[in-house]
Amino acid sequence: MLYHVEMTVKLPPDMSAERAAEIKATEKAYAQELQRQGKWRHLWRVAGSYANVSVFDVEDNAELQEIISGLPLFPYMEIRVKPLCRHPSSVRDDDS
Amino acid sequence: MLYHVEMTVKLPPDMSAERAAEIKATEKAYAQELQRQGKWRHLWRVAGSYANVSVFDVEDNAELQEIISGLPLFPYMEIRVKPLCRHPSSVRDDDS
Amino acid sequence: MLYHVEMTVKLPPDMSAERAAEIKATEKAYAQELQRQGKWRHLWRVAGSYANVSVFDVEDNAELQEIISGLPLFPYMEIRVKPLCRHPSSVRDDDS
Amino acid sequence: MLYHVEMTVKLPPDMSAERAAEIKATEKAYAQELQRQGKWRHLWRVAGSYANVSVFDVEDNAELQEIISGLPLFPYMEIRVKPLCRHPSSVRDDDS
Amino acid sequence: MLYHVEMTVKLPPDMSAERAAEIKATEKAYAQELQRQGKWRHLWRVAGSYANVSVFDVEDNAELQEIISGLPLFPYMEIRVKPLCRHPSSVRDDDS
Amino acid sequence: MLYHVEMTVKLPPDMSAERAAEIKATEKAYAQELQRQGKWRHLWRVAGSYANVSVFDVEDNAELQEIISGLPLFPYMEIRVKPLCRHPSSVRDDDS
Amino acid sequence: MLYHVEMTVKLPPDMSAERAAEIKATEKAYAQELQRQGKWRHLWRVAGSYANVSVFDVEDNAELQEIISGLPLFPYMEIRVKPLCRHPSSVRDDDS
Amino acid sequence: MLYHVEMTVKLPPDMSAERAAEIKATEKAYAQELQRQGKWRHLWRVAGSYANVSVFDVEDNAELQEIISGLPLFPYMEIRVKPLCRHPSSVRDDDS
Amino acid sequence: MLYHVEMTVKLPPDMSAERAAEIKATEKAYAQELQRQGKWRHLWRVAGSYANVSVFDVEDNAELQEIISGLPLFPYMEIRVKPLCRHPSSVRDDDS
Amino acid sequence: MLYHVEMTVKLPPDMSAERAAEIKATEKAYAQELQRQGKWRHLWRVAGSYANVSVFDVEDNAELQEIISGLPLFPYMEIRVKPLCRHPSSVRDDDS
Numbered sequence: 001m002l003y004h005v006e007m008t009v010k011l012p013p014d015m016s017a018e019r020a021a022e023i024k025a026t027e028k029a030y031a032q033e034l035q036r037q038g039k040w041r042h043l044w045r046v047a048g049s050y051a052n053v054s055v056f057d058v059e060d061n062a063e064l065q066e067i068i069s070g071l072p073l074f075p076y077m078e079i080r081v082k083p084l085c086r087h088p089s090s091v092r093d094d095d096s
Numbered sequence: 097m098l099y100h101v102e103m104t105v106k107l108p109p110d111m112s113a114e115r116a117a118e119i120k121a122t123e124k125a126y127a128q129e130l131q132r133q134g135k136w137r138h139l140w141r142v143a144g145s146y147a148n149v150s151v152f153d154v155e156d157n158a159e160l161q162e163i164i165s166g167l168p169l170f171p172y173m174e175i176r177v178k179p180l181c182r183h184p185s186s187v188r189d190d191d192s
Numbered sequence: 193m194l195y196h197v198e199m200t201v202k203l204p205p206d207m208s209a210e211r212a213a214e215i216k217a218t219e220k221a222y223a224q225e226l227q228r229q230g231k232w233r234h235l236w237r238v239a240g241s242y243a244n245v246s247v248f249d250v251e252d253n254a255e256l257q258e259i260i261s262g263l264p265l266f267p268y269m270e271i272r273v274k275p276l277c278r279h280p281s282s283v284r285d286d287d288s
Numbered sequence: 289m290l291y292h293v294e295m296t297v298k299l300p301p302d303m304s305a306e307r308a309a310e311i312k313a314t315e316k317a318y319a320q321e322l323q324r325q326g327k328w329r330h331l332w333r334v335a336g337s338y339a340n341v342s343v344f345d346v347e348d349n350a351e352l353q354e355i356i357s358g359l360p361l362f363p364y365m366e367i368r369v370k371p372l373c374r375h376p377s378s379v380r381d382d383d384s
Numbered sequence: 385m386l387y388h389v390e391m392t393v394k395l396p397p398d399m400s401a402e403r404a405a406e407i408k409a410t411e412k413a414y415a416q417e418l419q420r421q422g423k424w425r426h427l428w429r430v431a432g433s434y435a436n437v438s439v440f441d442v443e444d445n446a447e448l449q450e451i452i453s454g455l456p457l458f459p460y461m462e463i464r465v466k467p468l469c470r471h472p473s474s475v476r477d478d479d480s
Numbered sequence: 481m482l483y484h485v486e487m488t489v490k491l492p493p494d495m496s497a498e499r500a501a502e503i504k505a506t507e508k509a510y511a512q513e514l515q516r517q518g519k520w521r522h523l524w525r526v527a528g529s530y531a532n533v534s535v536f537d538v539e540d541n542a543e544l545q546e547i548i549s550g551l552p553l554f555p556y557m558e559i560r561v562k563p564l565c566r567h568p569s570s571v572r573d574d575d576s
Numbered sequence: 577m578l579y580h581v582e583m584t585v586k587l588p589p590d591m592s593a594e595r596a597a598e599i600k601a602t603e604k605a606y607a608q609e610l611q612r613q614g615k616w617r618h619l620w621r622v623a624g625s626y627a628n629v630s631v632f633d634v635e636d637n638a639e640l641q642e643i644i645s646g647l648p649l650f651p652y653m654e655i656r657v658k659p660l661c662r663h664p665s666s667v668r669d670d671d672s
Numbered sequence: 673m674l675y676h677v678e679m680t681v682k683l684p685p686d687m688s689a690e691r692a693a694e695i696k697a698t699e700k701a702y703a704q705e706l707q708r709q710g711k712w713r714h715l716w717r718v719a720g721s722y723a724n725v726s727v728f729d730v731e732d733n734a735e736l737q738e739i740i741s742g743l744p745l746f747p748y749m750e751i752r753v754k755p756l757c758r759h760p761s762s763v764r765d766d767d768s
Numbered sequence: 769m770l771y772h773v774e775m776t777v778k779l780p781p782d783m784s785a786e787r788a789a790e791i792k793a794t795e796k797a798y799a800q801e802l803q804r805q806g807k808w809r810h811l812w813r814v815a816g817s818y819a820n821v822s823v824f825d826v827e828d829n830a831e832l833q834e835i836i837s838g839l840p841l842f843p844y845m846e847i848r849v850k851p852l853c854r855h856p857s858s859v860r861d862d863d864s
Numbered sequence: 865m866l867y868h869v870e871m872t873v874k875l876p877p878d879m880s881a882e883r884a885a886e887i888k889a890t891e892k893a894y895a896q897e898l899q900r901q902g903k904w905r906h907l908w909r910v911a912g913s914y915a916n917v918s919v920f921d922v923e924d925n926a927e928l929q930e931i932i933s934g935l936p937l938f939p940y941m942e943i944r945v946k947p948l949c950r951h952p953s954s955v956r957d958d959d960s
Contacts, residue, residue: 001252002140003275004149005336012301013876013939031185042138043186044098044151047179047925048869048932048945053100055140060193060252061275061335068336075301081336083143083195083253083275089127090139097924099947101720108685109204109267143253144197144260144273156865156924157719157947158960164720171685177720179867179925179947192926194332196341205396205459223377234330235378236290236343239371239445240389240452240465245292247332275335281319282331289444291467293528300493348385348444349527350469350480356528363493369528371387371445371467386524388533397588397651415569426522427570428482428535431563431637432581432644432657437484439524467527473511474523481636483659485816492781540577540636541659541815548816555781561816563579563637563659576638578812580821589684589747607857618810619858620770620823623733623851624677624740624753629772631812659815665799666811673828674908675851676917703953714906715954716866716919719947725868727908732769732828733851734864755771755829755851755911761895762907773912780877829911836912843877849912 001057002041002084002096003064007077008051026072034067055084097153098137098180098192099160103173104147122168135163151180193249194233194276194288195256199269200243218264226259247276289345290329290372290384291352295365296339314360327355343372385441386425386468386480387448391461392435410456418451439468481537482521482564482576483544487557488531506552514547535564577633578617578660578672579640583653584627602648610643631660673729674713674756674768675736679749680723698744706739727756769825770809770852770864771832775845776819794840802835823852865921866905866948866960867928871941872915890936898931919948 011020034040042055058064068079086096107116130136138151154160164175182192203212226232234247250256260271278288299308322328330343346352356367374384395404418424426439442448452463470480491500514520522535538544548559566576587596610616618631634640644655662672683692706712714727730736740751758768779788802808810823826832836847854864875884898904906919922928932943950960 003253003336004140004142011939013879015301028185032187035185035187042151042188042191043183044100044180044192045183045929046100047181047929048867048943050933050938052183053178053180055138060277061195062277064275065277065333065335069338074338075299079336081275082149083256083273084140084149085143085252085254085257087139087141087148089124089131091128091131092138095138096140099720099925107267109207111685141257143257144195144271146261146266156949157867158949160947161717161719161949165722170722171683175720177947179928179945181924181926181929196332196334203459205399220377224379227377227379234343234380234383235375236292236372236384237375237449238292239373239449240387240463242453242458244375245370245372247330274341276332276341277335279331279333279340281316281323283320283323284330287330288332291445291528303493348469349387349467352467353469353525353527357530362530363491367528369467371448371465373444373446373449388524388526395651397591412569416571419569419571426535426572426575427567428484428564428576429567429641430484431565431641432579432655434645434650436567437562437564439522466533468524468533469527471523471525471532473508473515475512475515476522479522480524483637483816495781540661541579542661544659545661545813545815549818554818555779559816561659563640563657565636565638565641580812580814587747589687604857608859611857611859618823618860618863619855620772620852620864621737621855622772623737623853624675624751626741626746628855629850629852631810658821660812660821661815663811663813663820665796665803667800667803668810671810672812675829676908676910700953704955707953707955714919714956714959715951716868716948716960717951718868719949724951725946725948727906732853733771734853736851737853753851754917755832755849756908756917757828757830757833757911759907759909759916761892761899763896763899764906767906768908771912783877833909833911837914842914843875847912 001060003056003058004082004084005054005056005068006051006080007054007071007073008049008079009073009077010050011076023072023076030070030072039063039067097156099152099154100178100180101150101152101164102147102176103150103167103169104145104175105169105173106146107172119168119172126166126168130163135159193252195248195250196274196276197246197248197260198243198272199246199263199265200241200271201265201269202242203268215264215268222262222264231255231259289348291344291346292370292372293342293344293356294339294368295342295359295361296337296367297361297365298338299364311360311364318358318360322355327351385444387440387442388466388468389438389440389448389452390435390464391438391455391457392433392463393457393461394434395460407456407460414454414456423447423451481540483536483538484562484564485534485536485548486531486560487534487551487553488529488559489553489557490530491556503552503556510550510552519543519547577636579632579634580658580660581630581632581644582627582656583630583647583649584625584655585649585653586626587652599648599652606646606648615639615643673732675728675730676754676756677726677728677740678723678752679726679743679745680721680751681745681749682722683748695744695748702742702744711735711739769828771824771826772850772852773822773824773836774819774848775822775839775841776817776847777841777845778818779844791840791844798838798840807831807835865924867920867922868946868948869918869920869932870910870915870944871918871935871937872913872943873937873941874914875940887936887940894934894936903927903931 031040039056039058041057044053046053056064127136135152135154137153140149142149152160223232231248231250233249236245238245248256319328327344327346329345332341334341344352415424423440423442425441428437430437440448511520519538521537524533526533536544607616615632615634617633620629622629632640703712711728711730713729716725718725728736799808807826809825812821814821824832895904903920903922905921908917910917920928
């Protein structure tokens with residue numbers, strides 16, 4: 001089942017560069033593992049921002065919550081979730 | 097080049113059912129043709145709404161404008177556009 | 193799977209009283225049938241408004257969309273959806 | 289009498305992990321006690337967020353205020369309250 | 385029990401002057417009867433607007449809904465409700 | 481002359497409990513003195529919040545400013561002011 | 577006593593040009609008479625808009641309401657009111 | 673002197689296609705004449721919208737108002753104005 | 769040329785009382801000097817707030833920027849600017 | 865390809881004057897180099913603010929992201945991006 005998730009990162013201005021680098025590295029590994037598992041289906045940067053647009057493919061609401069709340073950057077992000085479903089005009093078989 | 101587009105349809109309450117059906121049919125044909133050409137890469141319904149989330153793959157800003165402003169439902173939609181680019185943590189080769 | 197849905201009704205000021213009564217009666221029958229099926233689990237009026245707060249229990253995002261978009265008042269409502277899941281502090285066995 | 293309450297937790301970024309864990313544990317015990325008393329009737333997590341949707345069943349506005357302002361996380365939450373009442377289309381006897 | 389209610393009137397621009405005068409007269413009689421019963425405790429005009437601030441004193445959420453939804457101007461108003469209770473610094477015995 | 485004032489308290493998360501208690505005690509004494517003088521006519525807690533709704537009865541805009549800006553919690557509050565006047569449907573002689 | 581008032585005119589798109597011209601002429605006469613009386617102290621156009629910024633000098637909230645609600649364009653304007661008083665840094669004797 | 677102006681066109685849904693075409697043609701001629709005079713220095717379409725971003729080079733606020741309020745589409749546009757001036761980091765001689 | 773400027777002061781909660789007093793004194797001297805020069809034409813306090821409404825009379829956008837950005841409180845204010853011009857209904861010769 | 869970018873600078877109130885001066889100097893050099901390369905086509909100050917309006921001329925969304933995220937002030941700015949294209953009423957050959 002698909003979910004549309006927008007994440008905007010807001011790091012506290014007094015976080016040290018080392019700590020920020022560390023969190024970002026952990027986040028990257030976490031995101032890439034989920035992509036390889038097929039759960040984080042799309043991940044795009046919004047140009048000109050520190051934000052992304054993502055599409056997750058998970059079992060249900062509970063798994064979405066588990067994944068999102070486990071993100072290393074979770075405490076520092078504004079997150080908006082929209083549940084998705086097949087659009088009646090869609091022609092792609094593999095997009096829902 | 098990818099663009100993230102959200103469209104929310106707001107038909108005037110006094111539009112006749114016939115006129116609405118006609119526009120929707122034209123919109124569907126238009127959307128499916130663009131999907132087949134590869135320009136309308138993703139099209140999802142936002143569950144519980146008369147809205148969609150789409151990703152377009154076009155040459156440039158001008159082609160995006162040409163396609164969006166040509167939508168039969170264009171006069172009746174609220175539309176938000178975000179330019180996308182590759183996310184540094186993305187692992188998919190075909191997603192940018 | 194549970195979804196939290198808020199619906200605010202905005203009937204066009206020039207809709208006739210007969211047409212309004214007709215739609216509301218159809219809406220009521222539709223809502224009661226879905227409650228009896230267990231799909232519309234909770235339905236409350238927000239005091240001092242023409243709005244409700246509801247909880248739906250459906251198979252997935254697609255069924256939510258099917259039910260919501262089938263509401264007779266759908267064209268006349270502002271609707272906000274939030275996917276729900278079990279809260280780690282919940283003690284109720286039958287509430288997720 | 290029922291009230292719909294949405295709570296979004298915003299912990300200060302410089303709160304220590306120990307202090308956060310301590311508050312959360314107290315909050316959990318407080319929430320579970322109120323659920324057992326029947327005053328905190330529903331408690332759901334909003335998927336993909338650090339927020340909940342709750343329904344309280346209390347005597348009056350004053351008891352709602354007493355309970356909400358007593359939450360250990362109260363100073364760190366954005367809270368929105370809506371008074372609820374029975375919906376004319378509701379079929380459940382025990383839901384108001 | 386007290387509720388704070390703000391009402392802003394937005395009459396459709398094409399409502400006839402006769403119809404508007406008729407509704408306003410009915411509204412006035414309705415409001416004055418409720419004030420005499422003690423249920424509409426305060427009613428003030430917000431200076432420079434077609435809006436009021438009111439305080440209702442009713443049994444519960446259900447009675448508030450019954451009264452508000454029965455207002456002749458109800459279909460033409462934006463309404464915001466806040467449940468009130470005694471403030472710990474209040475010195476008035478008759479104000480809660 | 482009456483003014484409607486909403487105040488929402490936002491204490492800095494790093495204010496010490498002692499300092500907070502001290503300010504709140506001063507605020508309470510100040511608020512009670514003004515109530516006794518008849519200048520702070522109504523003071524209600526908004527249930528489920530750290531906010532109040534108040535009605536002030538003062539000479540003019542200047543006295544309102546003097547009183548509000550003298551509140552011990554003034555630097556820590558979001559404040560919204562609305563000038564009030566008699567509503568044409570009001571039946572109370574002592575409410576304007 | 578001074579009040580700051582912003583007015584934005586939103587004429588219904590289907591109002592006839594004759595009717596609009598008639599209202600505007602009445603509004604102009606009304607505004608000029610109030611300026612001559614000294615009650616409408618300042619009246620500026622916000623450049624690039626159909627809006628004005630005004631300062632009224634009236635007895636009290638009630639007179640402000642009487643004047644504003646008597647504006648011929650009152651049903652077609654969004655209006656925001658702010659009560660003003662002397663600024664402690666002001667050097668003008670005649671500006672409060 | 674430069675001004676940044678954003679215009680979003682919102683034609684009434686019941687305006688006839690002929691009337692719309694007529695206004696747009698007049699608007700185009702008006703806009704092109706002002707560009708040739710050097711007063712409408714930049715005019716861009718915001719991709720995916722019926723909106724533009726413009727920069728005007730006029731004598732003063734009054735001339736800006738005269739030009740904007742004279743736009744044939746003026747009654748059907750949302751308009752936001754920002755006064756501009758030279759940026760201390762600008763290297764262009766002809767851009768202020 | 770006139771500009772309407774609203775300024776809302778938001779001092780950081782951890783600024784020392786000495787530092788705050790110092791900035792305010794400098795701000796006051798600066799504001800009074802500009803008023804004496806005729807450039808800061810009006811300065812009013814918004815009653816019940818730490819905000820002002822001002823009207824500046826300066827040469828052009830650049831001088832406005834120079835004055836505003838030179839305010840000692842500039843880093844601690846939310847500022848909104850509107851360019852003004854003569855209103856066609858104004859009767860004052862000296863107010864534009 | 866053109867992009868419209870608005871940037872509002874919000875420096876943390878506890879950043880030292882030295883650090884702020886350092887970042888601003890780096891930002892200025894960066895901005896001027898990009899202007900000389902023709903990539904930062906326009907850069908204007910919004911009068912009365914610590915904000916700018918800019919137009920970038922870059923290859924694609926990815927280059928825009930590279931440039932914007934490389935700004936020394938990037939962590940301290942609110943940034944809004946709009947993709948631009950040629951307006952059908954534009955008469956300038958070199959403005960798209």
